[in-house]
Amino acid sequence: MNKLFTRWILPALKLILAGAVMVWMFKGGKLDWGLILEGALAPSVVLMGIGCNLFLISSAAVRWYLLLKGQGTSFPFKFAHYLTYVTSFFNLLIPGGVGGDALRLAFVLKQPAARKGQAALTVILDRFLGLYTMLLIAAAFSLILLDHILASPPLTLLTFSTFLLVVGGPPAALFILWLMRRSHQRPNWLKGRPGGRLERIFQLATEFAIFFNSSKKMVVASILVSIVGQLVGICSMLWIAHNLEIPIVPIENVFLAAPWAWIANILPISPGGLGVGEAAFDQVCQWLSSAPLMAAFGTVFLINRLFLLLATLPGLLFFLFRSRWNPDKKNILPTDSEAINHGVHKFVEP
Numbered sequence: 001m002n003k004l005f006t007r008w009i010l011p012a013l014k015l016i017l018a019g020a021v022m023v024w025m026f027k028g029g030k031l032d033w034g035l036i037l038e039g040a041l042a043p044s045v046v047l048m049g050i051g052c053n054l055f056l057i058s059s060a061a062v063r064w065y066l067l068l069k070g071q072g073t074s075f076p077f078k079f080a081h082y083l084t085y086v087t088s089f090f091n092l093l094i095p096g097g098v099g100g101d102a103l104r105l106a107f108v109l110k111q112p113a114a115r116k117g118q119a120a121l122t123v124i125l126d127r128f129l130g131l132y133t134m135l136l137i138a139a140a141f142s143l144i145l146l147d148h149i150l151a152s153p154p155l156t157l158l159t160f161s162t163f164l165l166v167v168g169g170p171p172a173a174l175f176i177l178w179l180m181r182r183s184h185q186r187p188n189w190l191k192g193r194p195g196g197r198l199e200r201i202f203q204l205a206t207e208f209a210i211f212f213n214s215s216k217k218m219v220v221a222s223i224l225v226s227i228v229g230q231l232v233g234i235c236s237m238l239w240i241a242h243n244l245e246i247p248i249v250p251i252e253n254v255f256l257a258a259p260w261a262w263i264a265n266i267l268p269i270s271p272g273g274l275g276v277g278e279a280a281f282d283q284v285c286q287w288l289s290s291a292p293l294m295a296a297f298g299t300v301f302l303i304n305r306l307f308l309l310l311a312t313l314p315g316l317l318f319f320l321f322r323s324r325w326n327p328d329k330k331n332i333l334p335t336d337s338e339a340i341n342h343g344v345h346k347f348v349e350p
Contacts, residue, residue, distance in 0.1 A: 014270045021275030025298050030282045032296035035244050039303040045243045049307030052236035057088050057311060059229025064126045066222040070215030071118040071208065075111065082318040082325050083107055089315030092272045092308070101127055107326065117204045118211060125212075129219070131266075132169055133226040134259035137234075139166045141255040148288065155287050158260065180209035234258045236307060241300045248285055248297065257284035261301055278302050 025031040039045050061084035065077050083104055091100035101123055108119050142149060142159045149155040212219065234255055241248045248254055261284065265277030282298035289295075318325065 011271065014268075018270035018275040021270070021279055025275070025278060025282070029294055030296055030298040031278065031302060032299050035246070035296055035299045036303060039240055039244055039299075040306070042243060045240060045303075046307070048239045049236045049304060050311050052232050052239070053304070053308045053311035056229045056233035056236075056308075057085055059225050059232070060084050060088070060126075060130065063129065063222040063226045063229070064122065066218045066225065067122040067126055067129075068119055070218030070222075071115065071122055071211045073115045073119045073122075075108075075119060078325055079111075082315075082322075085312060085315035086319045086322075087315070088308075089312040089319070092305075092312060118208050121204075121208050126222075128173075129222060130226055130230075131263065132166075133223055133230055134262055135162050135166050135169075136223075136227065137230060138162050138256055138259040141252050144252050145250075145256060145288065152287050155284075158284075162260075177209040177212055180205040181213065182206075230259070231255075233304075237300050237304050240303050244299070244303075246297065246300055247295055248300070249289075253285055253288040254300075256288065257281050257297075258301075260284050274305075277305065 022031070026033070039049075058081065061077075061081040064084060065075075065080040068075055068080060086107075087100035087104040089100065090103050105120055105123050108123065109116050111119075139159075139162050142162065146159075149159050237258055238248075238251060238254050240246075241254065248257075258281065261277045261281035264280035265273030267273065267276060269276050278298035278301045281301040282296075285295075285297035
């Protein structure tokens with residue numbers, strides 16, 4: 001029954017929810033078919049949108065590659081770059097926006113290269129750094145719009161939560177890493193039997209934290225690369241809104257609404273976040289508007305989603321022809337549960 005619910009019933013419920021949200025947004029004027037068609041047929045909008053999203057995905061590949069180098073792994077840049085595109089493509093197809101990361105984890109753990117455990121942990125770190133840079137961008141532009149934000153209780157609460165995560169996140173992460181570096185000093189009874197799985201997990205965590213501590217420059221560089229990539233991605237939305245004459249004024253609003261919408265889009269509520277990101281983007285833009293507007297703000301996010309999907313299509317090709325760039329020719333597409341279960345065993349293999 002649990003397998004039936006996970007494989008069929010839950011995805012069906014998420015698809016129904018996404019459809020209901022989209023219908024509600026179209027009926028409420030938050031999405032506009034005419035503007036979607038206009039944006040899809042405008043060459044300058046299409047080229048700019050796809051180009052910005054290609055840059056965004058490639059910058060994510062550079063970010064992950066820097067983290068891999070910081071852990072002393074030997075995966076080539078081509079592997080990281082192609083696999084990032086594969087991850088991005090499947091993130092748009094699998095509910096919640098994290099299914100592609102499970103696939104990336106499975107690819108990494110099947111490689112013959114050494115230090116697979118540390119490389120696999122960079123997948124998790126890469127996801128958190130991507131989220132953190134979104135929050136950084138939102139926090140920075142919140143300072144520009146602070147007077148307007150303080151006049152809106154929902155925006156004030158959202159901004160307070162953002163600053164709390166931005167300020168409190170790094171110390172909390174460093175404290176966790178500090179504990180991981182000293183995991184070998186834990187009592188023997190807590191580590192489990194010598195040579196056992198629990199002891200190997202502690203050993204892996206210690207090695208990861210030590211390499212992280214000695215490669216902080218790589219982490220800082222990856223954050224900077226991520227910020228640039230995400231700012232370029234937001235420029236795609238600005239270009240869409242400008243060409244379709246959707247009145248998002250001032251333009252700083254987009255740099256505030258887009259990160260929060262992207263974060264909402266990751267929540268495992270609908271397939272690929274469909275409808276959730278659009279609704280979040282529209283709501284934040286409405287809150288930021290100086291006067292109530294009947295504008296299809298959500299259309300901007302939906303059109304950019306379409307451009308992002310087109311930009312990730314190389315990921316499908318890279319997956320289909322993975323034998324040409326992936327040393328492991330037996331790699332197949334696993335389900336989320338298979339990837340995670342495989343990862344748990346591989347993390348702690350001798």
